[in-house]
Amino acid sequence: MKTCGATPGGPSLDGIDLSKQTVIQGVIFRDGDQSSTDGVPNGTPVANGHVRLLDATGEFTAEVPTNAEGQFRFFAAPGTWTLVVQAPGARVEQRITAVQGVPSDIFISL
Numbered sequence: 001m002k003t004c005g006a007t008p009g010g011p012s013l014d015g016i017d018l019s020k021q022t023v024i025q026g027v028i029f030r031d032g033d034q035s036s037t038d039g040v041p042n043g044t045p046v047a048n049g050h051v052r053l054l055d056a057t058g059e060f061t062a063e064v065p066t067n068a069e070g071q072f073r074f075f076a077a078p079g080t081w082t083l084v085v086q087a088p089g090a091r092v093e094q095r096i097t098a099v100q101g102v103p104s105d106i107f108i109s110l
Helices: none
Strands: 023-030 050-054 060-065 071-075 079-087 090-098 104-109
Touching: 023 079, 023 090, 050 071, 060 071, 079 104, 090 104
Parallel strands: 023 104
Antiparallel strands: 023 071, 050 060, 050 079, 079 090
16 A cells, blocks of 8 residues: 555544553555565555454453554553454564553554
8 A cells, every 4th residue: 555645554643642642553454565665564454354462471451353444553551562463364463562652553564
């Protein structure tokens, strides 16, 4: 998915007081071009996936489906988390560190 200069990412953060929130969000793509040097993720958004949030000990915390644009969002506590992306024919894990006040924008290609 190429854009016209807009930065792709999770859903809009309009109206969210980030100074009080720890946000983990992003977009799941399939068949992306990882050789792109423009910083814009490419590929087809995964609308039929699920993203699980596991805490630092690997315990299940939450799960959300991706929307039509492949986007997801969690509100979590600051700290280390693992995202587990599950979509037809694919499973990917990614560890992240979330910080209050700074949204974690994640791009995962399947």
